[in-house]
Amino acid sequence: MNQSLITQEFGIIIAAKNHNPTLLNPDFLKYSGIVPTEWELARQPISTQNVSQVAFTNGVLIVAEPTRVIFIEAIEGKTAAELVVANIAKKYVQTLPNIEYEAVGLNPRSYMSFDQQQDAARQYLAETLLSPGAWQEVGTTPVRATLNLVYTLERCPFYLTVSEAALRNPDETSTPIVLFNGSFSYEVKSEVVAERIENLHQIIDNWQVDFATYQEIISTKFMAKVANNTTIVPNILTMDVGVAA
Structure with a gap:
């Protein structure tokens, strides 16, 4: 069998007080220079008092x-x-x-697929990452698990959720996958506007180092746990950066 790690997307979530969702619309994004004017919409924008959404x-x-x-950016097949x-x-917060x-x-997100092995994703979580025991023997079907992990790094906490899912194929079949949802969480420390924006920019500018750390953790600590007779073919985003300590 052949496992590959596919990086789907990279997300940046900025927590904010009293943000007005109605500010977000294609005209605002383009006229303020946040996105290029030639970008095309993927679908009709959503705009309400509680949520607005623009997809390109x-x-x-x-x-x-x-x-x-x-x-969020879909990054599969893209270079750094x-x-x-x-x-x-960065342009949004500057505006x-x-x-x-x-x-x-x-927040990077990747998945590891198990082609033609319908129960392999469940087995990976329940039998490879977790220790067997009586706790897995309750109920009429095999137990399913989701792992929520917290790592304390020198620069910030790193949260990782490992869960089972399925990828829908064009022929209506499904491929079992294991999802790896990561999040490097930073506080914005300054109350002064200029310093706060500078702090935000510094955090965002560090994304490649964090992403390289995420790749290293998944590739060496989780992919390495697949059975020894499995050939692992990484298909993760190529980056010219080192792995953070």
């Missing part, structure tokens, strides 16, 4: 809520030089500096 054909999605702004989500997030930004999450 290049895989960038921006969502605004009263307590946070979310920037092609990614734009970090610059978009709206007076919002009380409180925290930033840098």
Whole structure:
């Protein structure tokens, strides 16, 4: 069998007080210079008092809520030089500096597929990552698990959720996968507007180091736990950065 790790997306979530979701619309994004004017919409924007959403054909999605702004880019098949989500997030906060930004999450998401092995994803969580025991023998079907892990890094906490899912194929079949949702969580420390924006930019500028750390953790601590007779073919985003300590 053959496992591969596919990186789907990279997200930047900025927590904010009293953010007005109705500010987010295509005209605002383009006229303020946050996104290029030639970007095309992938679908009709959503705009309400509680949530606004703008999606572009290049895989960038921006969502605004009263307590946070979310920037997501689909990155499968892209190189580091092609990614734009970090610059978009920086331009957004620079355009709206007076919002009380409180925290930033840098969130990569990947999955490991198990082709033609319908129960392999469940077995990976229940038997490879977890120790066997009587706790797995309750009920009429095999137990299913989700792991929520917290790592204390020198620069910030790193949260990782490992869960079972399925990927829908064009022929209506499904491929079992294990999802790895990561989040590097940073506080925005300054109350002064200029310092707060600078702090935000510094955090976002560090995204490649955090992403390299995420890749190293998944590849060496989780992919390495697949059975020894499995060939592992990493298919993760190529980056010219070192892994953070």
